[in-house]
Amino acid sequence: MTNSKYCIKCGEQIVSDAEFCPSCGAPQSSESVSISPSNHVEVTNSVSPHDSWGNIIKRLYSNWLTINEPISRYDFWMGELFVFLAQIVLYMVVNTTITFLNQPLLWISDSFIPVISIALFIIGIVIFVFEVWTGIAIFTSCMRRLKDAAYPLWLILxxxxxxxxxxxxxxxxxxPSVKNNTNTK
Known part of the structure; x- marks a missing residue:
């Protein structure tokens, strides 16, 4: 193929003006990996602007302790948006539950109160673990973003x-991201 690119989903070599991959059927964006006739590979942007939330969240949390891998602006900001929205929903649920439990609970017998206390304790621990895990994931994604833009990691301070x-x-x-970034500090 003289003028071709790679599929953004499966990596199959396809015609450069193809709108869909003939192998996997994935829609192709204008940003992908192109091959010139001299076999020189030029990488532009392999992230689809229509990437699913599941993939974004998976990349955020699967690299939660990784600083050496770069993170694109798209992944960084979509990860930040997810965490922001998740925090809003989490706080709404917690505040609604606390407000509900502060009301007189005439319909609950005294024998059921320890069960509610244990359930709330377990929910609190789950929320705490989620908050710590998310905090570490966001902190490392901030460091990865600095590295991807070729800035020293100490700027996180x-x-x-x-x-x-x-x-x-x-x-x-x-x-923007810097291609061939060798910043390891």
């Missing part, structure tokens, strides 16, 4: 500066 540090980091997180 800017978060310790109230308000201004977050704004400065926001600037760095919005920067």
């Amino acid at each position: 800017l978060i310790l500066i109230p308000f201004l540090g977050g704004i400065i980091l926001l600037f760095f997180f919005c920067q």
Whole structure:
């Protein structure tokens, strides 16, 4: 194939103007891996703009302790959006439950109260584990994003500066990825 690219889903070599992969049927975006006639491979962006939430969440949590792998802007910001929305839903559920339990519970017998207490304790532990796991995943994704944009990892310490540090980091997180990034610091 003289003018071809690779499928963004299965990696099969296809015609460069193909809208769908003939092998797997996946829709192709304009951003993919192209091959020029001189067999020089040019990588542009392998993330589909229509990637599913499941894949985004899987990439966020599967690399939760990884700092060496880069993270694209798309994955970073979609991961941040997921965590933000999950936090809102989580706090709404917790606040609704606490409000409900603070009301007089005339319909619950005294023998059922220990069961509710144990259930709430278990829910609290699950929420705590989720919060710690998510916090570590977001922290490492911030470091991976800095690395992907070719900035030193020590810049994450800017978060310790109230308000201004977050704004400065926001600037760095919005920067495009750097190809052939060798930043390992």
